Amino acid sequence: MPHSVVIFGASGDLTSRKLIPALYLLAQKGRLPKETRVIGMSRTPYSHEAWRQELAATTQKFAGKEFDAKSWDAFAANIYYQPGDIDDPHSFAALSRVLEVLEGSAGATRLYYLSTAPSLYLQAIANLGAAGLADESRGVRRVVIEKPFGTDLESARALNRATHQVFSEKQVYRIDHYLGKETVQNLLVLRFANSIFEPIWNRNYIDHVQITVAEEVDVGRRAGYYEHSGVLRDMFQNHLLQLLMITAMESPARYTADSIRDEKVKVLRAIQPLQPDDFARDTVRGQYEDYLEAEGVPADSQTATFAAIKLNVDNWRFSGVPFYLRSGKAMSCRTTQIVIQFRQPPVMMFSDGPRTLTDPNRLVVQIQPAEGIQLHFQTKVPDAGMKLRTTDLDFTFGRDFPGVMPDSYQRLLLDAMNGDASLFARSDEVEVAWSIIDPILAAWQTAAAPKLETYPRGDWGPEASNAWMQAQGREWFDVCPVLH
Ligand code: BG6
Numbered sequence: 001m002p003h004s005v006v007i008f009g010a011s012g013d014l015t016s017r018k019l020i021p022a023l024y025l026l027a028q029k030g031r032l033p034k035e036t037r038v039i040g041m042s043r044t045p046y047s048h049e050a051w052r053q054e055l056a057a058t059t060q061k062f063a064g065k066e067f068d069a070k071s072w073d074a075f076a077a078n079i080y081y082q083p084g085d086i087d088d089p090h091s092f093a094a095l096s097r098v099l100e101v102l103e104g105s106a107g108a109t110r111l112y113y114l115s116t117a118p119s120l121y122l123q124a125i126a127n128l129g130a131a132g133l134a135d136e137s138r139g140v141r142r143v144v145i146e147k148p149f150g151t152d153l154e155s156a157r158a159l160n161r162a163t164h165q166v167f168s169e170k171q172v173y174r175i176d177h178y179l180g181k182e183t184v185q186n187l188l189v190l191r192f193a194n195s196i197f198e199p200i201w202n203r204n205y206i207d208h209v210q211i212t213v214a215e216e217v218d219v220g221r222r223a224g225y226y227e228h229s230g231v232l233r234d235m236f237q238n239h240l241l242q243l244l245m246i247t248a249m250e251s252p253a254r255y256t257a258d259s260i261r262d263e264k265v266k267v268l269r270a271i272q273p274l275q276p277d278d279f280a281r282d283t284v285r286g287q288y289e290d291y292l293e294a295e296g297v298p299a300d301s302q303t304a305t306f307a308a309i310k311l312n313v314d315n316w317r318f319s320g321v322p323f324y325l326r327s328g329k330a331m332s333c334r335t336t337q338i339v340i341q342f343r344q345p346p347v348m349m350f351s352d353g354p355r356t357l358t359d360p361n362r363l364v365v366q367i368q369p370a371e372g373i374q375l376h377f378q379t380k381v382p383d384a385g386m387k388l389r390t391t392d393l394d395f396t397f398g399r400d401f402p403g404v405m406p407d408s409y410q411r412l413l414l415d416a417m418n419g420d421a422s423l424f425a426r427s428d429e430v431e432v433a434w435s436i437i438d439p440i441l442a443a444w445q446t447a448a449a450p451k452l453e454t455y456p457r458g459d460w461g462p463e464a465s466n467a468w469m470q471a472q473g474r475e476w477f478d479v480c481p482v483l484h
Contacts (some may be wrong), residue, residue, distance in 0.1 A: 185423070216325065
């Protein structure tokens with residue numbers, strides 16, 4: 001079936017940086033459905049040709065070595081542009097006519113991609129509905145909604161309600177690009193295609209879990225957005241909770257979108273809500289030292305650019321195993337990692353004193369960069385008495401699978417075009433995620449909040465975050481990945 005991919009917010013950064021390069025590289029690899037065309041809509045008045053030329057330059061930049069002029073020209077011949085305003089129903093009527101002409105009597109499966117400012121989502125969806133563009137009598141119609149999906153539980157519910165007035169849930173694809181990362185999908189494979197990890201993946205063997213998404217970059221030119229978002233909305237409600245769900249979920253009965261999402265939602269529902277006394281004890285918040293100097297940030301901003309949060313997944317598998325989540329900007333290095341830290345052996349016989357604690361066993365799932373998995377364990381140092389040292393088994397994707405790791409948008413766009421929602425968030429999932437984050441956001445506005453700590457750039461967050469872990473007898477695994 002021919003496909004029409006309609007991008008709203010066509011002149012925006014996401015379109016040129018991610019969407020078009022992803023579609024182009026899919027086309028180059030021969031993965032796009034036959035007769036796929038791309039139609040961009042935004043207010044900027046381009047001709048088809050002017051838009052193609054602009055995209056040629058940006059795609060060359062973002063696709064890098066993989067770009068070649070011949071395959072680009074073939075792909076670009078199927079790119080069209082239709083100027084229009086999200087607020088204007090006439091623009092949607094005009095778009096509808098253009099689509100019908102392009103698709104002809106054969107019709108097409110359509111994917112509408114909302115890559116606009118999030119404040120325009122409601123309007124875009126309403127106008128798609130009013131113009132009959134969600135109607136499936138002449139082909140399948142799907143809509144992809146970018147993050148952030150709402151700014152709190154109430155706005156997410158309102159957006160879900162408005163979306164469901166126009167599209168049924170099976171037409172809706174809420175994107176979280178972390179789910180498109182190869183290493184995040186590999187976590188499902190690690191857990192459910194191997195038999196050696198599952199038996200120990202529980203409270204009997206695991207001491208705690210650390211999920212870190214550290215970024216070296218600061219807020220850059222996005223301070224206007226970031227100031228109202230902060231690290232909880234920007235990273236925790238979506239990416240960190242997604243990583244937590246995949247780490248903690250039960251095995252789905254089969255690899256289908258609903259089986260997977262059912263299990264993920266159960267994890268979120270098992271998370272103990274934080275109580276008023278917990279916020280100061282179980283959360284840490286920080287702001288990097290010169291955040292206040294970024295353009296558009298008020299001098300008294302309390303926006304957190306770093307957070308660490310302890311969550312308890314209160315089910316039979318994980319009750320009593322804390323999940324420590326942390327993320328921040330302007331940190332030591334860029335690294336996303338999940339550390340499964342196992343319990344110490346019950347008795348340690350290799351010691352001079354009564355009991356010597358060594359480094360615990362750890363499984364480090366390195367999501368990015370230097371994608372891979374390391375298992376840390378104790379080894380006898382040869383020719384040194386009974387001296388022990390921590391060594392590791394080290395798997396890296398780069399060594400075993402040479403070649404480029406595809407950007408997550410390739411996988412996610414293709415899945416959405418093929419109607420596979422496994423790697424997209426369902427309506428209940430985003431709502432439950434907000435119901436975990438909302439109380440923390442609210443408490444951070446009150447006296448129940450922990451102090452907003454300042455941290456130097458290039459560090460692992462505020463010192464208070466280390467002290468917080470130490471007070472619980474634990475330590476962050478602060479290791480920057482080695483890039484080969
Ligand atoms: C985005 C956030 O969702 O994810 C950004 O809005 C953040 O602030 C980005 O930088 C991180 O994504 P990645 O894929 O670079 O880890």
